[in-house]
Amino acid sequence: MAGETVYRDRPWWLGMLLRGPADLASLLARVAIMVMIAGGAACAVYSGYIHLYLWGRQPYPYRDIPTIGPLFLAQGVVVIAVGLLVVISRRVGALILGAGVLAVSVAALVIDVEVGMFGFKDSWSVPYAKTTLYEEIVGAVLLLAAACVLAWSGRAGTSTAKPRGR
Numbered sequence: 001m002a003g004e005t006v007y008r009d010r011p012w013w014l015g016m017l018l019r020g021p022a023d024l025a026s027l028l029a030r031v032a033i034m035v036m037i038a039g040g041a042a043c044a045v046y047s048g049y050i051h052l053y054l055w056g057r058q059p060y061p062y063r064d065i066p067t068i069g070p071l072f073l074a075q076g077v078v079v080i081a082v083g084l085l086v087v088i089s090r091r092v093g094a095l096i097l098g099a100g101v102l103a104v105s106v107a108a109l110v111i112d113v114e115v116g117m118f119g120f121k122d123s124w125s126v127p128y129a130k131t132t133l134y135e136e137i138v139g140a141v142l143l144l145a146a147a148c149v150l151a152w153s154g155r156a157g158t159s160t161a162k163p164r165g166r
Contacts, residue, residue, distance in 0.1 A: 043139025044083030051076035
């Protein structure tokens with residue numbers, strides 16, 4: 001295979017994290033994975049947009065809430081950047097990062113509504129709370145599923161390989 005010698009000494013886990021849709025044999029599989037990646041990245045970017053909108057464009061903007069305000073701003077910027085990284089790189093490592101960021105967003109929202117954090121407790125009735133929850137779950141599932149398919153497809157051919165001697 002062309003270029004095989006360049007990556008021969010790369011650890012298996014690094015090769016798995018760097019796998020992308022181009023490594024899939026089937027055109028249909030590549031298209032399906034790309035749709036999943038684009039959908040997950042779109043969910044991430046939309047989540048970031050909602051956080052930035054709530055931070056600055058509400059009658060009672062989140063930017064005025066101590067600790068929560070700066071965290072909303074940071075989350076908006078970071079999630080948009082991660083969403084762009086996911087769609088640009090399309091690598092397993094970026095997909096796992098994107099799914100993780102969205103899962104942490106879901107956890108933070110649930111904790112904020114059910115328990116409260118930093119002296120502030122939100123509600124499910126505030127604008128975009130349920131919408132954000134659902135789209136972040138969908139985005140995380142799409143990205144994690146795409147990462148699993150790409151990682152699994154890369155390991156299928158390695159089980160019969162002979163280990164190299166030292």
